[in-house]
Amino acid sequence: MTTAPATPRLTVRHLTKRFGTLIANDDVSLSIAAGELHCLLGENGAGKSTFSACLYGLLQPEAGEIAIDGVKVELTSPAKAIASGIGMVHQHFVLVPSFTVLENIVVGTGSGPRLDMTAARSRILELSRQFGLEITPGRLVADLSVGEKQWVEIVKALYLGARLLILDEPTAVLTPQESERLFAIIQQLKASGIAVILISHKMNEVMRSDRVSVLRKGRLVGTVTTKDVTRDDLTMMMVGRPVAQVHARSKPGAGETALSFKGVSLAKGGRTHLKNVTLDLAAGEIIGIAGVAGNGQDELLEAVAGLVRPDSGNILLRGEDISVLSVHDIARRGAGYVPSDRFRDGLVSDFSIAENLILGQHWDERWRSGPFLDETATRRSAETAIASYSVMASGPDMLCGRLSGGNAQKVILAREFAKARHLLLCNQPTRGVDIGVIEFVHGELLRKREEGCAILLVSEELEDIFALSDRIAVMFRGEILGVFPRDEADITRIGPLMAGHAHGAAA
Amino acid sequence: MIADLLETSIIISVLAATVRIATPILLAALGEMIAERSGVYNMGLEGTMLMGAFTAYIGAYYTGSLWLGVVIAMITGGLMSLIFAFMVITLKVEQIVTGLALNLLGSGLSIFWLRAAFANAGQTPTTPFFDTVPLPLLSDIPFLGPILFDQKILTYVAILLVPATWYFLFRTRYGLELRCAGENPKALDIKGLNVAARQYAAVIFGGLMAGLGGAFLTVGSAARFVPEMTNGRGWLAIVIVIAGLWRPVPVLLATLVFSFLDALQLQIQGIGVAIPYQLLLAMPYVCAILALAIRRSHSGAPAMLGIPYWRR
Numbered sequence: 001m002t003t004a005p006a007t008p009r010l011t012v013r014h015l016t017k018r019f020g021t022l023i024a025n026d027d028v029s030l031s032i033a034a035g036e037l038h039c040l041l042g043e044n045g046a047g048k049s050t051f052s053a054c055l056y057g058l059l060q061p062e063a064g065e066i067a068i069d070g071v072k073v074e075l076t077s078p079a080k081a082i083a084s085g086i087g088m089v090h091q092h093f094v095l096v097p098s099f100t101v102l103e104n105i106v107v108g109t110g111s112g113p114r115l116d117m118t119a120a121r122s123r124i125l126e127l128s129r130q131f132g133l134e135i136t137p138g139r140l141v142a143d144l145s146v147g148e149k150q151w152v153e154i155v156k157a158l159y160l161g162a163r164l165l166i167l168d169e170p171t172a173v174l175t176p177q178e179s180e181r182l183f184a185i186i187q188q189l190k191a192s193g194i195a196v197i198l199i200s201h202k203m204n205e206v207m208r209s210d211r212v213s214v215l216r217k218g219r220l221v222g223t224v225t226t227k228d229v230t231r232d233d234l235t236m237m238m239v240g241r242p243v244a245q246v247h248a249r250s251k252p253g254a255g256e257t258a259l260s261f262k263g264v265s266l267a268k269g270g271r272t273h274l275k276n277v278t279l280d281l282a283a284g285e286i287i288g289i290a291g292v293a294g295n296g297q298d299e300l301l302e303a304v305a306g307l308v309r310p311d312s313g314n315i316l317l318r319g320e321d322i323s324v325l326s327v328h329d330i331a332r333r334g335a336g337y338v339p340s341d342r343f344r345d346g347l348v349s350d351f352s353i354a355e356n357l358i359l360g361q362h363w364d365e366r367w368r369s370g371p372f373l374d375e376t377a378t379r380r381s382a383e384t385a386i387a388s389y390s391v392m393a394s395g396p397d398m399l400c401g402r403l404s405g406g407n408a409q410k411v412i413l414a415r416e417f418a419k420a421r422h423l424l425l426c427n428q429p430t431r432g433v434d435i436g437v438i439e440f441v442h443g444e445l446l447r448k449r450e451e452g453c454a455i456l457l458v459s460e461e462l463e464d465i466f467a468l469s470d471r472i473a474v475m476f477r478g479e480i481l482g483v484f485p486r487d488e489a490d491i492t493r494i495g496p497l498m499a500g501h502a503h504g505a506a507a
Numbered sequence: 508m509i510a511d512l513l514e515t516s517i518i519i520s521v522l523a524a525t526v527r528i529a530t531p532i533l534l535a536a537l538g539e540m541i542a543e544r545s546g547v548y549n550m551g552l553e554g555t556m557l558m559g560a561f562t563a564y565i566g567a568y569y570t571g572s573l574w575l576g577v578v579i580a581m582i583t584g585g586l587m588s589l590i591f592a593f594m595v596i597t598l599k600v601e602q603i604v605t606g607l608a609l610n611l612l613g614s615g616l617s618i619f620w621l622r623a624a625f626a627n628a629g630q631t632p633t634t635p636f637f638d639t640v641p642l643p644l645l646s647d648i649p650f651l652g653p654i655l656f657d658q659k660i661l662t663y664v665a666i667l668l669v670p671a672t673w674y675f676l677f678r679t680r681y682g683l684e685l686r687c688a689g690e691n692p693k694a695l696d697i698k699g700l701n702v703a704a705r706q707y708a709a710v711i712f713g714g715l716m717a718g719l720g721g722a723f724l725t726v727g728s729a730a731r732f733v734p735e736m737t738n739g740r741g742w743l744a745i746v747i748v749i750a751g752l753w754r755p756v757p758v759l760l761a762t763l764v765f766s767f768l769d770a771l772q773l774q775i776q777g778i779g780v781a782i783p784y785q786l787l788l789a790m791p792y793v794c795a796i797l798a799l800a801i802r803r804s805h806s807g808a809p810a811m812l813g814i815p816y817w818r819r
Contacts, residue, residue: 056697058818079699094697096690098810107687108698113679160698 007070009034009195010055010164015064017050024050025061026218032164032197032211034069035190039206039226040199041238042215043434044405048199049091051215052166055197056088057081068164087162089153091169091199097142101135105156127158131188146292147178154185158194165189166197171205172460175292176495183208202463203231214238239435255283257319258454259304259423264313264323266299266478273299274310275478283422286445286455287483288469290462290494296478297458298340301425304456305337306330318422331360336420338412340427340458342405346412349401353393354382356400357415385414390440406437413441417448424448424455430464442467462491476500515650521770522654529766530662530727531556531720535744536751536758537668538716542588543748544676545709546689547595548813550606552717553741554613555587559721561617564732565624567634567725576634577661577722584718585711587613592710596703599815610741618734636730637661661723666759668716673755685709689809692816702816717741743795750798752807761798765791 008031017025025047032038042048053059055066057075066073073084081088095104106120121137128135133151141149150170157165167186171179183205186196200206207226214221214237221237236242259281266274273296281287289297302308304315306327315323322330331337339345347356358367358378367378382396389410393403400408409429416424426445430438445468449455459465465472472489474481474497481497535552542549549555559580567576591609594600625631637659645656655666676682685705687695692702720740725732743765751758772787 057699058697077699078697082699088697090697094691094694096687096694096810098690099687103683104694107683108695108700110680113681115678115680115683 008032009036009069010197011067011070012055013065013067015051015054015061015066017047017054017059017061023218025054028064028215028218028220030213030220030223032195034163034193034195036211037186037190037196037198037209039209039212040197040215041201041206041212041234043201043238044432045217045434046215046238047218048215049168050218052088052168052197052199055081055086055164055166057086082160082162085161085163086166087157087160087164088166089150089157089168089170091172093149093153095141095149095152097140099141100137101139101141101144101152102137104141104152105137105159109160124155124159127155130192131158131185133185146173147175147181150174150178150182151185162194164195164197166199168199169201170198171200171202173293175499176462176491177499179205203234206234207231216240235435255285255452255454257281258283258285258317259456260316261300262314262316264303264310264315266296266303266308266310268299268308272296272478274303277313277478277480279473279480279483281423281454281456283454284449284452285470286449286457286468288465288472289456289458289475290465290472291458291460291475291498293460295475297475298427299478300475301337301339301427301456301458304330304423304425305335328360331419334419334421335423335425336416336418337425338409338416338427338429340431342408342412343401347400347408350399352382352397352399353386353391353403353411354378354396356411357382357385359415361419385411385418389414389444406433409433409437409441413444417444420448420453422453424453426455427458428460429457430459430461438464462494474498517774519650519653521767521774523657524770524773525763525767526654526658526662527728528769529762530659530665531723532740532744532747532766533665533759533762534661534668534720534723535717535741536747536762537665537672537755538713538720539744540748540751540753540755540758541672541676541685541716542710542713543812544689544753544809545685545706546692546809546811546814546816547592547706547710548602548606549588549591549609549710549713550603550745551587551591551609551613552606552713552744553737553739554610555584555591555714555717556721556724556741556744557613557617557735557737558587559584559718560724560736561620561721561732562718563722564634564725565620568632573635573637573726576726577719580722580726581715581718584714584716584721586714588710588714588717589707591714592707595815596706596710599817602813602815614735617732621732621734631731633730634726636725637727659723659727661719661727664719669755669759676755681705686809688816689811692811693818696816696818717744720744739792743791746795746799749808750795750802752802753809754807765794768794 010032013029015025015028028051040048040051050059054061055075057078057080060076066075068084075081075084102117102121102124105124110116124137133155135148135151135155141152170182174182189196198209206212209226211223211225212234213223214234216238257280261277261279264274264277277300289300291297299308303310306325310323314321317333317335322333343349348359362373367374379396386393386396391407391410393407400411403411429441445455457468469486471483471485472494473483474494476498477500484493535556539549539552562583563576563580566579567573570576587609591605594605595602621631639657639659642656646652676686684695684700688702688705695702721737724736747758747761747765751761768790772790775782775787776784
C-alpha cells in the first residue's frame, strides 16, 4: 500500500455510537481505498460489530459522517447501504436452506411481479466465473457444504452491486483449505477494485491485509500498514499490554490410562456422529481434538459425560465402563464437563453465581444442612471461586445472565474444575472470550494437567489446540483420522485431514 | 341401506355437497396458508370466520344486497386480522395466545351484536341467499357437471384461488419474498426489504379470505346467522394447512377429504343408517387428529412460523 488515492472508497469521520451509557464506537475515523483489503481487529466488545452494523445501515450512529467515493451518504437502512454500494457477509449465514442458491440470491431483487430467473442465472454464473466462486444456482442451499454457503453469501452481496464488501469473521466456520480459497477470492475482488473490510481476530489472516485498524473499547487505537508491523505489535495495540504467548510446561507425564474409548460408534437421526472411535488418554495428558465444527466432536464429549449413549463400544474411566452410567454417576467419579454453548448448556442465566456453582451437586454434604441448602456455605465457596478465578462480578448473588461471556466461562470453569478430579472434558473453552481470558483459560488448563488430570479438549481454534495439546487427534465425520504428538503435528498435516482428505473424500 | 349409498344419484349428491361444504373451509385455509407462509400463525381464524358470517348476514339484511354483505364480511375479516397483525407483528405478542383472544372476541362480539340488533334473538329474520350458477356447457357434462359446475360463484372463486395462490407463491417475486419472510426474515431485512409490511399483507389477505369463507356460511347457504355457527371450521382450516404441507394443491385435497366425510355423514344420517349421529358428526375431526398424528414432523412448515422477527 502506498498512500491512499485521492478519493477513498470509504471515508468515515468521527463516528460515534452509544447504547445508553455505553459508548460502543467513540469518535472512529478511517478511510479505505478501492481495491484495499482492510482488516478490522479488536477483542470482543471492542466495537467491530457495531461499526460494521453502522456501515450497513442496521444501526444509526449518533454522530459522524460516512462517504462513499467522496459522496456523503445517510445510511438509515440496509436498503440505503446497498444503494450506496456497500455489501456485507454476516458472521452467521443468512440463507434459506429450503431455497435454491438462485432463489437465495434473487429474493428481494428485481422489479415487477415476474421473476426473471433466466437472466438472474446468467448474471450469477458470470459473477462466479469472474471471481472464482464455484456455485451451482440450481442446488438447494441445505445440500451445500459450509464453504459453498460462504461463496453463496459473497455472490449475494456482489449481485446487489457491492463495491465495498464487509466480511464479518468469514473464516470462523471454514477449513484451512477453504480459508485459502477465500483469500484467493479476495485477491480477485481487490483486482476488480472492490474494497474489502475483513473483521477477524486470527492473526495469520490479519497479517495478509493491506492495512489494519485496531479498535479497543470502542476507540480506534490506530490504523497501520500491515507490512510495517508484527503480530506482537498488533496484539499489543489490541489488548493494550504485552501478552505472554508461551506457557511453561513439563514433559507429558507417562501417567496411567485415565480414559479410553474402545470402538465407540454413535448414529442419530440418520447421521453417523461417531465411527469406531478408539483412543486412550493418560492422566496428566491433554489431547486436543481438531476438526471443523459438526464432525462429531460434541458427541464425543457428550458420550463421555453420559449425555448420549453410544450404540456400540465402551468408554472406560480409570478402568471402569461408564458408557452405561448416568450423567450424575459419571460426574461423581471425578469428571468435569465444560459444554460449548455456555449460556444454553453450562449455566442457568436466571440463577446467581452461587447457585450456578453448585448446580448438579446441590445434594452434596458440603452445601446442605439437612434437607435445606446451606446458604452460608454456598456463598462462602462462591466468594472463594470469584476471587481465585478473578470473575468480574458484584458478588455471589449476581445473576449469571448478566455476566460477560468471559466471566460466565470462568464460573463454569470454577465449577467443573472442582469436579474434575480425574478427567476434564472441555468443549470450545475460549470461544468468544477476550485474549486476557484465553490466556487465563490456557493457564488453568495447564495447571489442571500438572495436577494429573486427563483433559480432552475440543476447539475450533487451532491456536488453542497447538498451544495446549500433548497429542492432537483429527476428527472428520465422526472418525478419528489421525493422532499426532504435538511436535510432529503441523497445519500441513492436520489441515487435509480436517477436510477428510486422508480417505480421498472431498470435504 | 348402506347399498343405497352406491346409487349414482346419491354419489353425485354426496360429491356435490362435498364441494359445497369445502368452499368456506378452502377459502379460510388458503388464506391461512398465505399468512403462515409469511411466518405468522393466525389461530384466530375461527373468530374471524364467525365475524365474517355475522357481518355478511347483518350487512345483507340492512343493505338488501348479498354482494354488499360479502364485501362487508371481507372488510370485517381484514380488520380483525389487522388487529391481530398489529398485536403479533408490531407488538410481538405471543401469536397463539393472541389468536385465542381473537376467537373469544369474534364469538362474544357476534352474539352481543346479534342480540343488540334483534330484540328476539331466538327468531332472527332470514336474508336471501346466493343461488347456484350453472356454467354453460360444463354443467351438462355427465357426472362431473352437477358436482363441479353447478355451484355458487364463491365456490368457483375458491377453486380458482388454488392455482392463483400457487402461481403467486412459486412464480412471482412477491411470493418468493413472502416465503422468505417465513423461512428467514433476516435474509429479507439485510437486503433492505420490510419484513413487517409483507407479513401484514399476508395476514390481512388471510383475514379477507376468512371473512369471505364466513360469508359463505350465511349469505351463501344458511340465510341466517346462528351463534357459533362456524362450528370448528376455522380450526379445521388450520389443521388442513398443516395436513396440506403449506401447498395449495395438497391443501385443496385435504379440504376435500374432510368435506367428503362431512357430506357423507349428512347423507348417512339422511338415509337413516343406525349409527349414532354424534359419532358421524365427529368423523372429520377424528380424521383431523389422525392426519396430525401421521404428519408428526412439521417438515414443510416455514422455518420461522410463529416466531416474531427482531432485528438483533
